Amino acid sequence: MGEQIEREDDLLRACFERNYRTLYRICYVYLKNGYDAEDAAAEAFIRLIQKKPRFSSPEQESAWLIRTSINLCLDELRRRKRRPDSLEQIGEPAGEPELQPNEVLQAVMELPEKYRVLVYLHYYEGYTAAELARALKKPASTLRNQLMDARQLLKKRLGDELDE
Amino acid sequence: MNKTFTAAFDGIGPGPAAHHRMWAKLAEGKAAARLQEEGRKRQVTRLVISVAAVCIVLLGISLAMARYDRWRHSIPTGSTSLGTVEEAVPSLEGLEAPTGGDGSLLPENIALSEASAKVSVKYTTKTQEPVATSLVWFSEEEMFSHWNMAFFRGKVTDLKNIELDFNGDKAYRALARVRVDRVLKGELAEGDYVTILLPCPVSEKIWVEDCGLAASLRIGDEAVFTPIVYDKASMWGQNGAWLSLKDLAPYGLADGARWVFLATEQGVRYMESAYPGFHGGTLEDAEAYVAEMLETASAD
Numbered sequence: 001m002g003e004q005i006e007r008e009d010d011l012l013r014a015c016f017e018r019n020y021r022t023l024y025r026i027c028y029v030y031l032k033n034g035y036d037a038e039d040a041a042a043e044a045f046i047r048l049i050q051k052k053p054r055f056s057s058p059e060q061e062s063a064w065l066i067r068t069s070i071n072l073c074l075d076e077l078r079r080r081k082r083r084p085d086s087l088e089q090i091g092e093p094a095g096e097p098e099l100q101p102n103e104v105l106q107a108v109m110e111l112p113e114k115y116r117v118l119v120y121l122h123y124y125e126g127y128t129a130a131e132l133a134r135a136l137k138k139p140a141s142t143l144r145n146q147l148m149d150a151r152q153l154l155k156k157r158l159g160d161e162l163d164e
Numbered sequence: 165m166n167k168t169f170t171a172a173f174d175g176i177g178p179g180p181a182a183h184h185r186m187w188a189k190l191a192e193g194k195a196a197a198r199l200q201e202e203g204r205k206r207q208v209t210r211l212v213i214s215v216a217a218v219c220i221v222l223l224g225i226s227l228a229m230a231r232y233d234r235w236r237h238s239i240p241t242g243s244t245s246l247g248t249v250e251e252a253v254p255s256l257e258g259l260e261a262p263t264g265g266d267g268s269l270l271p272e273n274i275a276l277s278e279a280s281a282k283v284s285v286k287y288t289t290k291t292q293e294p295v296a297t298s299l300v301w302f303s304e305e306e307m308f309s310h311w312n313m314a315f316f317r318g319k320v321t322d323l324k325n326i327e328l329d330f331n332g333d334k335a336y337r338a339l340a341r342v343r344v345d346r347v348l349k350g351e352l353a354e355g356d357y358v359t360i361l362l363p364c365p366v367s368e369k370i371w372v373e374d375c376g377l378a379a380s381l382r383i384g385d386e387a388v389f390t391p392i393v394y395d396k397a398s399m400w401g402q403n404g405a406w407l408s409l410k411d412l413a414p415y416g417l418a419d420g421a422r423w424v425f426l427a428t429e430q431g432v433r434y435m436e437s438a439y440p441g442f443h444g445g446t447l448e449d450a451e452a453y454v455a456e457m458l459e460t461a462s463a464d
Binding site: 009 | 186
C-alpha cells in the first residue's frame with residue numbers, strides 16, 4: 001500500500017513538472033493574475049488526482065490538463081463577472097513576483113479571450129492546429145482561422161516588432 | 165515570430181516561488197483527496213459489513229424458521245402450534261405413560277408433568293381420522309441425521325390409542341410399546357422395552373397416506389424403527405395448552421409414512437421415495453441398509 005502511494009506520488013511529481021509551466025501560463029493569459037493562475041493550475045492537477053482519468057500517453061494527459069485548466073479559468077471569469085469587487089478589478093496584489101511585462105505580452109493580453117490561449121499554445125508551446133483541435137476539442141479549421149485573426153490583431157498592434 | 169512570443173511568454177513565469185506554491189497547493193489537494201478516498205472506502209467497508217450482517221441475521225432467521233417448520237411438521241398431525249419452551253417451563257423429566265414390566269401399556273390415565281399445561285391424555289378406543297398433511301422433504305442422508313434419533317429393530321408388544329385434550333381441542337394418537345431386539349444407534353439395550361408415540365391412532369379403518377405405515381402397526385409386528393429422541397424442548401402447543409411429548413414417550417415418529425421399515429410376509433414395507441438407496445428385501449436387509457447409512461453419516 002505504502003509502495004503504491006509512493007509510486008503515485010512519483011508519477012504525480014513527474015506530471016506536475018512536465019505541465020505546470022504550460023498550465024500556469026494558460027491560466028495567466030486568461031486570468032491576467034499570477035496568484036489566480038497558480039490556483040487554477042493547481043486545481044487542474046487536483047482534478048486529475050480526484051478523477052483519475054486513464055491516458056494512453058503523456059500528451060493525452062497534457063491535453064486533458066490544458067482543457068481542464070481552460071474550463072477552470074472560464075468558470076473563474078464567469079464568477080468574476082458576477083462579483084464586481086473581484087481581485088482583477090481591485091488590481092494585482094502587491095509583491096506579484098513573476099510578471100515581467102513587455103510590449104508583446106501586453107499586446108497578447110489585450111487580445112480577445114478566445115485568442116490569447118491559442119497564441120500561447122501555438123507560438124510558445126508549439127502546438128499545431130491539429131494538436132490544438134484534439135486538445136481543445138474544436139475543429140482545426142476554426143482554430144486556424146482564430147490564429148490568423150489573432151495574428152492580424154497583433155500585427156496591427158505591434159507592427160514591425162512582430163515580424164522580427 | 166515564435167522567438168518574439170517565446171521571449172514574451174517567458175516573462176510570465178512561473179518562477180520558483182510560484183512553482184513552490186503550486187506544488188504546496190497540489191500536495192494539500194492530494195492529501196484531501198486521499199482522505200476523501202479513505203473515507204469513501206471506509207463507508208463502503210462499513211456498508212458491506214452492515215449488508216453482510218443483515219444477510220447473516222436474515223439467513224439465521226430463515227434457517228430457524230425452516231427448522232421450526234420442519235419440527236412443527238414432525239409432531240403428530242393435528243397440532244396447531246409448537247414451540248421450544250425450555251426457558252418457560254420447569255425442566256422436568258417426562259413421566260412417560262405407565263407400562264407393565266411385560267411390555268404392556270397399563271390402561272390408566274396418563275399423568276403429565278408440570279412441563280405440560282392445560283392438557284390431559286387418556287387411553288381411548290375412539291379414533292378420529294387424521295388430516296393429511298404434506299411431508300417435509302428430507303434427503304436420504306437427512307433421514308438418518310436430521311434429528312437426534314434412535315435406530316433399532318424391535319417387536320411391537322402393545323398398542324393403545326390415546327385421546328389428547330388441549331383445553332377442549334381433542335386429538336388422537338397412539339402409543340406403541342416395543343421390545344428392542346437389536347440396537348443400531350441410541351442409548352438402548354437389547355431386551356429393553358420402549359414406548360413410541362405414533363402420529364396417528366391405529367385402526368384398520370384409518371387410511372391416511374401420511375400415516376399409512378404407522379397406522380397399520382399391530383401387536384406382534386417386527387420393524388426397524390428410526391424415531392426421534394424427545395427432549396425437554398419437544399413440546400406440542402395447541403389451543404393455549406402445552407404438552408411435553410416426553411410425558412407420553414421417550415421416542416416418537418416424525419410422521420406415519422416414514423421412519424419405519426415394517427416386516428411383512430411380502431417383504432419390508434417402507435416409503436421408497438424417502439430411502440432411494442434401499443431396494444427392499446427382508447427386515448435383515450433393511451437393518452443392514454440402516455446400519456450402512458448410519459456409518460456413512462458418522463463418517464461425514
